[in-house]
Amino acid sequence: MFPAWPPQWPEIAESVAESIASGNWGRYQGPAAVELADQLCQLTASKRCRLTSSGSVAVELALRSVGVLPGDQVICCGYDYPGNFRAIELLGARPLLVDADPAGFSIDPGQLDEVSDSRVRAVLVSHLYGIPAQIASIRSLCDRRGWKLVEDACQVPGMWVDGRPAAAWGDVGVYSFGGSKPLTAGTGGALLTNDDSVASKWNVLLDRPSNAMPLSELQAAALLPQLLRLEQCNQIRHETTQFLLNAVDWLRDAVGDLQPVCGATCYKLAANVNAAPGSVPAGVPGSVPAGAPGSVPGRDHAGAPGSVPGRDHLLAMLVARGLPVGAGYRSMHRSSDRRCGKVGQLGRCRILGEQLCLFDHSMLLATGEQRERLAAALKLPQ
Numbered sequence: 001m002f003p004a005w006p007p008q009w010p011e012i013a014e015s016v017a018e019s020i021a022s023g024n025w026g027r028y029q030g031p032a033a034v035e036l037a038d039q040l041c042q043l044t045a046s047k048r049c050r051l052t053s054s055g056s057v058a059v060e061l062a063l064r065s066v067g068v069l070p071g072d073q074v075i076c077c078g079y080d081y082p083g084n085f086r087a088i089e090l091l092g093a094r095p096l097l098v099d100a101d102p103a104g105f106s107i108d109p110g111q112l113d114e115v116s117d118s119r120v121r122a123v124l125v126s127h128l129y130g131i132p133a134q135i136a137s138i139r140s141l142c143d144r145r146g147w148k149l150v151e152d153a154c155q156v157p158g159m160w161v162d163g164r165p166a167a168a169w170g171d172v173g174v175y176s177f178g179g180s181k182p183l184t185a186g187t188g189g190a191l192l193t194n195d196d197s198v199a200s201k202w203n204v205l206l207d208r209p210s211n212a213m214p215l216s217e218l219q220a221a222a223l224l225p226q227l228l229r230l231e232q233c234n235q236i237r238h239e240t241t242q243f244l245l246n247a248v249d250w251l252r253d254a255v256g257d258l259q260p261v262c263g264a265t266c267y268k269l270a271a272n273v274n275a276a277p278g279s280v281p282a283g284v285p286g287s288v289p290a291g292a293p294g295s296v297p298g299r300d301h302a303g304a305p306g307s308v309p310g311r312d313h314l315l316a317m318l319v320a321r322g323l324p325v326g327a328g329y330r331s332m333h334r335s336s337d338r339r340c341g342k343v344g345q346l347g348r349c350r351i352l353g354e355q356l357c358l359f360d361h362s363m364l365l366a367t368g369e370q371r372e373r374l375a376a377a378l379k380l381p382q
């Protein structure tokens with residue numbers, strides 16, 4: 001129904017074979033890694049790039065390099081990639097959660113403005129599911145308040161927001177090349193900045209004297225050809241999304257106004273199954289309480305108390321049809337006050353944590369007849 005992922009493109013095999021034939025694969029720092037860092041700088045209009053072994057360590061290094069210290073507060077969204085919350089904790093800092101934007105999946109700038117804590121050092125914001133964060137507002141708020149900004153662009157390589165590349169709005173931007181990401185080397189990440197003093201902190205943290213958390217030359221060789229196809233793949237993902245939204249009524253309702261913009265990298269397509277009253281699709285027993293006969297046990301990170309059975313039933317049905325779909329992240333709104341601070345009730349985070357279904361970007365690479373079959377597989381009994 002859709003192309004294989006990771007991509008099986010011949011140019012990836014050729015690039016890796018060339019690295020092996022030349023012996024470059026056996027070097028600490030080879031030409032593919034240098035070239036990749038250079039191209040990522042161009043893609044994100046950044047002066048400095050440092051490749052890392054994962055996006056997760058890149059987030060942690062980003063926070064350290066903007067000066068986050070034990071006891072500091074770092075603002076993040078109560079609904080975010082769970083590793084970001086952990087990265088803050090691992091530094092001995094304390095997450096301060098704000099609610100998600102009612103018109104998106106990232107920090108609500110209005111809520112951010114409410115924060116009055118003097119221990120705040122930095123803001124960590126992610127662009128999720130092809131919907132850009134309100135990054136220009138967040139940037140100017142950070143400037144006004146003297147907060148550093150770490151911009152997590154792991155899901156959106158190549159995306160532009162308000163006239164600037166994602167990752168270039170932050171004091172540091174972060175990319176991931178994890179196995180599920182639109183640019184993949186199985187594992188890997190990158191740090192990006194225009195601030196030389198930040199970049200020299202990366203060197204202090206990583207050069208010991210060999211690179212402590214590197215992306216390998218072979219991984220860089222596998223990534224280079226993918227950069228050339230990024231724009232084309234984004235275009236296909238956009239067209240497939242439009243096709244499916246036209247063909248599948250419940251999906252159109254569930255995606256609602258949060259359609260990924262054209263040109264965005266859509267890592268996952270997010271559908272909110274309770275977006276509108278009665279929107280649990282026909283054929284999905286949305287009113288069955290969790291644990292009742294016929295209900296599907298909660299999935300790992302979605303099995304939180306209060307998760308909506310409608311969502312889990314729908315997911316089970318779609319997974320049984322071979323569709324690459326899963327639940328969204330668990331919302332952090334219930335985390336104990338010992339672990340984090342909170343601004344307000346985080347009601348939007350709770351809803352996102354309970355209701356989002358995420359369709360993988362590999363599905364969105366379907367073209368032609370694959371697209372038709374995909375739409376048919378998404379349709380639900382009336």
Ligand SMILES: *Cc1c(COP(=O)(O)O)cnc(C)c1O
Pocket residue numbers: 054055056057059081083084126127152154155176177178179187188189
């Ligand atoms: C995947 C992801 C990460 C972590 O990247 P890894 O390379 O898997 O460690 C961080 N933030 C976001 C938003 C992500 O999607």
